[in-house]
Structure formats: structure tokens, C-alpha cells
Amino acid sequence: MSGGGFFSPLTMILKDSKLDGGNYVDWKRKLNIVLAAEGYKYVLTDPCPVIGRNSTDEERQAEAEWKNVDEMARCYMLASMSDVLQSKHEHTPTAYDIDVSLRTMFADKSRPARQEAFKAIMTTRMAEGASVLEHMLKMIAYFEEAKVLGATIDAESQVDMVLETLPDSYSQFKLNYNMNKLEMNLVELMKELQAT
Known part of the structure; x- marks a missing residue:
């Protein structure tokens, strides 16, 4: 404390x-x-x-x-x-x-706001050449907003959702992630993506 x-x-x-x-x-x-x-x-x-x-x-x-x-x-x-x-x-x-x-x-009464948070998570895409740090921070903010509004998205699903928002230049990273059955939280993923 x-x-x-x-x-x-x-x-x-x-x-x-x-x-x-x-x-x-x-x-x-x-x-x-x-x-x-x-x-x-x-x-x-x-x-x-x-x-x-x-x-x-x-x-x-x-x-x-x-x-x-x-x-x-x-x-x-x-x-x-x-x-x-x-x-x-x-x-x-x-x-x-x-x-x-x-x-x-x-x-609990803000179902429309929760739906908007989910929509942002599902429709956000990182533009080719954009900052992966900024993209990750935006995605983390969306997950936090959904959580505050009562949604439960486990850590593994959050990582999977973020991977789907990445541009084609990260396809090798996604392939390695899946083939090696890696497990990361969002902060670890952010560090790995920045290093890529």
C-alpha cells in the first residue's frame, strides 16, 4: 500500500x-x-x-x-x-x-455502449506502416472500455483479436505465433510486435 x-x-x-x-x-x-x-x-x-x-x-x-x-x-x-x-x-x-x-x-444498462466497444475492437485495423505501439494502446483501451461496461474477454481471446487487426506485413509473426503455440498477454504481445 x-x-x-x-x-x-x-x-x-x-x-x-x-x-x-x-x-x-x-x-x-x-x-x-x-x-x-x-x-x-x-x-x-x-x-x-x-x-x-x-x-x-x-x-x-x-x-x-x-x-x-x-x-x-x-x-x-x-x-x-x-x-x-x-x-x-x-x-x-x-x-x-x-x-x-x-x-x-x-x-449494465449501457448495452449500446458495450456494443460500440465491441464494434471498435472488431473493426479496427492497423494500417500498413503505422505505429504498432499506438495501435496496441488503442486496442488495450478498447478492451478496458468493454471490461468496464461489463464484458468479459479472456486474455487469450484478446491476443487473438489483436492479431487479426494486424496488416499483412505481420503474417510471418502470426504464423510463428500459431505454429509455436505461443502464449502472451497484451503487454508481452506489444513488446514482441515492437521488436518485429
């Missing part, structure tokens, strides 16, 4: 884009960046450790730490919302619960 405190430079990212509903995708992407940088993002996916009478000191410490981190994540989320959304969620018990509520309000 960075322990940078609530007024760290990272909070400026959220301050400049308060969630008002129409900007959910951008807000969520920026929130994920801030929570990951601060070491708080895990409370959106990992449940609070359950302790009982026979729990060890380490288990009790893990629960206390999770609750502290969750409270910080809640504060980041609430502070970066419009007043109306803030008042709706101020008594929501965990950051995870706030996340689910917002997803239900905005992401």
Missing part, C-alpha cells in the same frame, strides 16, 4: 472527473488506476476475511487491514461522485457494494 493519503496526487485524477452518470466508463477507468496505485483495488474483488472465535492473530489482522483498505476505497469512490450519487451511496457498507450498485445503474 502506498499510504499516500487521501490528498495524494492520484486523487487529482478523480477530482477532475466526478461521476455524474454520463461519464461512468471514464470515471471507472480512472478509479481503477487510483485504487490499483494505492493498493486498494483488491477490495472490489476479494471478500472480507471471515474470522471466528478460533481465528489466528494473522487472520484477525487480515480482516482489520481489509476493513481499513475498504474504508479508504469507499472514501475515494464517494469523494469522486456527484452530490446526488454521493448521498445515495454514503451508507452503502463496502466499496464492492458501491461498485455493484454503480455498475447496475450505469454499466
Whole structure:
């Protein structure tokens, strides 16, 4: 955990884009960046450790730490919302619960936006001679947008989709990738493509 405190430079990212509903995708992407940088993002996916009478000191410490981190994540989320959304969620018990509520309000109802994100992924093609770095960053942004809107595309499928967007000059790379049954994530693929 960075322990940078609530007024760290990272909070400026959220301050400049308060969630008002129409900007959910951008807000969520920026929130994920801030929570990951601060070491708080895990409370959106990992449940609070359950302790009982026979729990060890380490288990009790893990629960206390999770609750502290969750409270910080809640504060980041609430502070970066419009007043109306803030008042709706101020008594929501965990950051995870706030996340689910917002997803239900905005992401789950943005089927057209999700379809647009998929359309961008499926129709984008890298022009011959264009920067592979710029192309990869654009594709990664499309995948992230689709994810924020509730889509699930596994890492292997993302790589397969990117390979299909490359121009003919990368046909040897694609052939080697498939014949050698290579496995990469998007960042590794980006490095390999830049080296090609």
C-alpha cells in the first residue's frame, strides 16, 4: 500500500472527473488506476476475511487491514461522485457494494455502449506502416472500455483479436505465433510486435 493519503496526487485524477452518470466508463477507468496505485483495488474483488472465535492473530489482522483498505476505497469512490450519487451511496457498507450498485445503474444498462466497444475492437485495423505501439494502446483501451461496461474477454481471446487487426506485413509473426503455440498477454504481445 502506498499510504499516500487521501490528498495524494492520484486523487487529482478523480477530482477532475466526478461521476455524474454520463461519464461512468471514464470515471471507472480512472478509479481503477487510483485504487490499483494505492493498493486498494483488491477490495472490489476479494471478500472480507471471515474470522471466528478460533481465528489466528494473522487472520484477525487480515480482516482489520481489509476493513481499513475498504474504508479508504469507499472514501475515494464517494469523494469522486456527484452530490446526488454521493448521498445515495454514503451508507452503502463496502466499496464492492458501491461498485455493484454503480455498475447496475450505469454499466449494465449501457448495452449500446458495450456494443460500440465491441464494434471498435472488431473493426479496427492497423494500417500498413503505422505505429504498432499506438495501435496496441488503442486496442488495450478498447478492451478496458468493454471490461468496464461489463464484458468479459479472456486474455487469450484478446491476443487473438489483436492479431487479426494486424496488416499483412505481420503474417510471418502470426504464423510463428500459431505454429509455436505461443502464449502472451497484451503487454508481452506489444513488446514482441515492437521488436518485429
